[in-house]
Amino acid sequence: MRTVLAAPPPTLLVIAKAPVPGRVKTRLTPPCTPEQAARLAEAALADTLAALSRMPAGRRLLVLDGEPGPWLPPGWDVVPQVGGGLDARLAAAFAHAPQGAPALLVGMDTPQLDVAGLAEAFSPAVRAGVDAWYGPAADGGFWALGLARPTPELARRLLDGVPMSTESTGAEVLDRLGAAGLTVRQLPQLTDVDTAEDAADVARLAPSGGFAAAWREVSGLIRAAR
Template identity: 60%
Template sequence: MAQIIIIAKEPVAGRVKTRLTPPYNPDQAAALAEAALRDSLLTVSATPASQRILALDGLPGSWLLPGFVVIPQRGTGLDERLAAAFSDAYRLRPEAVVLIGMDTPQVTPALLGEAVEGLERHDAVFGPAADGGFWLLGLREPDPSLLLGVPMSHPETGKLQLDRLDRAGLTVHLLPELTDVDTAADAVAVAEQVPSSRFAATLRGLGR
């Protein structure tokens, strides 16, 4: 059994989903971010895991569900924050770790369950994102060197991260590609995939 981390920002206007503005204003972008985070928390809650962790930049709010251990993010660049989240979770409980972000409200318990099970047979699990990044990374034995220095928010981030895992000699289980919600077009496309989600309902409430 693995533990699952969501790495997220507190959904505060002006600090999250800035690429959605325009067409949305900062409050609307924050509302979409909170909805995506709520959907992600629900999905993780519905997935069997040894521990559920929220690695948070900011403060928890009313959107937080019971059963999550909240830890602060550490580091400056995203590679440092990801490496620290893995290390901190592994220190709390020395078991395999699956990490996702808050940008894929369409993720399902089945997909996360596949990631957890994948770490029983592989050293790593990797979920590529349509924008060239990745939406999930799972490690049986987290090591900061697997992440530190990998360029993030780059068109080839996913390829470079996967290359890093391959060069370390790790066996990798690949998951299906998902779309991160970064742009307004992404938001519409993802909402269409999960029309009953909080994310889709929030988008409809904005008249989109």
């Protein structure tokens, strides 16, 4: 019991691009304009950071490509992304996590994430015996990856060379977790916001969030322009 109570809280890592028109959510254009796509990206990122701000954590880090803006809530430290492909950037994000505590990495594309469920999954009693957490995405990718004992070497072993943004991306990562002998806890499957259809689905799932409000605004402008 003493060991469970002394278990350190996780490090939370969010990897994201600054919501600049023309650089984010390009698959939303069309029907969105680049400015509307950036508006949705900012809302998704803000909702994600706000939700994770409510989860117990030892440290909260935004691994950012770009510059922070007024959407950044208090309590988050910003560190720059490295260069290279997405696989290398994801792996490098874990290098910012202190050893001795678990780390959870999520993206900016799932503002509907259930922070209460995540907090339970990473609670000291529930996480006992778990080596990794894996959140599958509906498109075949993944929206979350957690490591109980993160090291840069393990992160590279799991992620370097994985083809990103394919239907088999998540399966490849899950295979590597198994090959590394890690006991994996599956998190719920979520939909990434990539297309307008995805945005509408996510807004329906989390209708009270800032992302849903932004989608109602943007979709209304799209309909009015037709």
